[in-house]
Amino acid sequence: MKKLFEHHIARIDRKIELYIKLSSKISRARLTIFIVTLLFAFLASGRLHELVYSAILIAAVIVFLDLMGRHKKVEQFIEKLGFLKQVKGEQIARLELNWDEIPFRDINRDKYLSHPYAQDLNIIGRRSLFQLMDTSIYEGSSKVLSAWLLNQSKDVEPIKKRQQLIQELAPLQLFRDKLRVEALYTKSKAGRYEWNMEQMLDWLRLPKKTGFLLPLLIMIILSVSNITLGILAMIGKLSSVYVVFSFVSYLTALKFTGDKVKGLFDAAFQMEKLLGSFSNILSHVERFKASDDKEISQFLKVYQEEKIKPSVVLKKVRRFSVAASVQKNQVLGPLINLVIPWDLYFSMRLENLKEELEPKITKWLDKFYELEALNSMANFAFLNGDYSFPTFNKDADALFKAEELGHPLIPENQKVANDFEIHSGKDLFLITGSNMAGKSTFLRTVGINLVLAYSGAPANAKSLNTGLYRIFTSINVNDSLGDGLSHFYAEVKRLRELLDELNKDEDQPLFFFVDEIYKGTNNKERYAGSAAFLREVAGKNGIGMVSTHDLELADLESEIDALSNWHFVESIEGGKMSFEYKLKSGPCPSTNALEIMRMEGLPV
Template identity: 60%
Template sequence: EAHQIEKQLSRFNPVLHFLENYDYQSNKQLKAFCKPYWNSNYSPSKYVKSIIRIAGAASSQQSEIVWVMLNFLVPWDLYFSQKLSTYKKELAPKLDEWLMHFYQLEAFCSMANFAWLNPQYRFSLPDDQALVPFAATDLGHPLIPHHEKVTNDITIDSKGDILLITGSNMAGKSTFLRTMGINLSMCFAGAPVNASNFSTISFRIYTSINVTDSLDNGLSHFYAEVKRLRELLNMLNDNHDTPVFFMVDEIYRGTNNRERLQGSEAFLKNVAGKNGVGLISTHDLELAQLEDTISELSNWHFAETIEGNKMSFEYKLKPGPCPSTNALKIMEMEGLPT
């Protein structure tokens, strides 16, 4: 058992040794965070050396003659078994603390490296006193190459507002929702965001994007989405101090168009004006009419240009419902009957 513990510790020993001996004088916050490593009373090296000694003593068991002689003279196995048990009890909580701090440091290093690789990105902290819940300029997706990236501006004026986003296939609806989600997540984690200006209050982020079925749980795609939206509705109706920022991609796409339209209308009416803000994308242009009856809802769209057999996309978010569709054109271009 001592050999197994030594083997596991040896995987982390170089990292623990580095953190234990690092010069923290230039950063007091980092020094305080890494105290579990450099505290001499509980330093990793103390326990690693002790485990190595016990493992070395236990290796005598590999020779039956030596083992018999040692145990004949003294209770060798009993002594080192007791020592190992004592160290295990002491080591267990400390190892959890070392690893937890290490995992957090690894995350900090990843975000620092991301910031270093993207000096044009900006840091932004949530400000619950901001004039509007959310506003961003030149917002882009950090995983899209710079030469291919199209950025957008967006402002959400009040809590309870919903942006209904329509658009043709491949126009950029899903990518924009992901762009919002990843930048909010990076902001709340302390990383820079892909925007020239970025202002947000604190939010609980919730998404219903790329929902899949589950054979294990016996859920179809549609039922899985329904359960996600049910959970979202519960969150919007709670009295939590932090509102929800939700993103729903192609709402109820797993069912027929008649029931999808009816269900979508009911859902939009029930989430508008609640404890959050959100973006909902859809192919159902009929839902755009709800802007006349739901004051918190506004229409936005992504469009394309079709010239002959070629389609081009701007990937720019524009006000109003989408004025065009392209599904039949795509079918025709691929040789399907229309």
């Protein structure tokens, strides 16, 4: 697939080169037309018939303007080709896990420090699942994606619906790429002081201004009075005193309505500018057609309903913006408002337009953010064609069953897949093994694939069937100098939280992961605490995977019915250590700590 993307990039480069040459040709043609037109205007003046002279000048101006329009379109196309090249380059980076070339959006990792699994399973932050998957241009879309990955409430129907949408979107590479290119181009044109979508929605949701009707009615009456009395005074039928009195009354009313019309142009301009630039994105979605039996067709219906298509509503906004722009014209604005209450009328219209637009734009944006998040997952599925969509068959004989389960954040040439299944009654796993043998990675592998399954994305497995579980981890516990917590005490608090979750009266069992339990204390107390913990969690409403270096804990298998022993091993040949990273049943038969010390030249 990398070669395919490199081929696409090479084609894009050739196109960019061609269009740069075309742009240069048009620029030279424009300059030539301009110079020739100036020379003609100077040399032919008075020598040709005026009609012929004017026609040639008009024709030259039309040609010049046409070339300007063409040049602008070519330059836009070159920019969009550049963004398409960027998209293809990022695809290669995602395939190779080249993190420096994969865009990263910070979603405030500190916010999730106490999340049940976000930190330990590398769901968010740098070099995370979120960074690998997220292709969103807009922050709202990234928030939707992160919410799906971090959601603790599991309902199988939304998951299955999302799976269907992702499977339908995955092969639509052209649709997804064009949508992303349009979004990148639109975002690149946003000015520093222009609104973003959230600011516009905040403005649309402000309380509606009222009290327009009576002042507007009074001013219309006074406006009609001014015009009528003025005409009568001009033809000598009425004294001009009445005109002055009526006009002064109109000006007074105009002054009192100043607060109501304040900011009319700025608001209309910002709204039209933002929606106008966003219209290319919405139009692309609006024009996309899929079979009626496809889930994506139903999903996009919100953009394709005839009466409230984005294109129809945006035309209305554009017309309104043109009318409201009179306020900023320092000559035309005052003149029109001295005759009729133009700004007051359109300020009232703006308040009504806000009320009409807010629910439509909210619905479109919510759906668009969801579409971008779905496209992120569809792109993930497209790049990983050997991944499979999990099933949630309750009648299966296993609580969890995976074939060739791997970790999506490990490069393909380093990844080792494992088969793994869990049956009722044997749902507490004690995993032993030497240093670096793969215990922690395997815990994370099972955990991150559960997250993928519940988000609706494909899992890094040949097949995966699982029940619906809450997830809780205690893997990468850190000390906290600010809170005065040692590593050991921080782990104790985390395990207390785990027990609280396990003891909750919930329909969905807890799937928990504990790595190197109580590693921050001495051997004697670590064994006693670990054994007590395993006895406590066994037989509860959950499934557990606990890793340890304490081989003595393996003896608990004869005491705890739910517990089973599993391990990872290494081999040492010719003074070099190698790891198989394959999960095997039973307790670990070997250790390697002393050998590692010896290999590094330490006394043992």
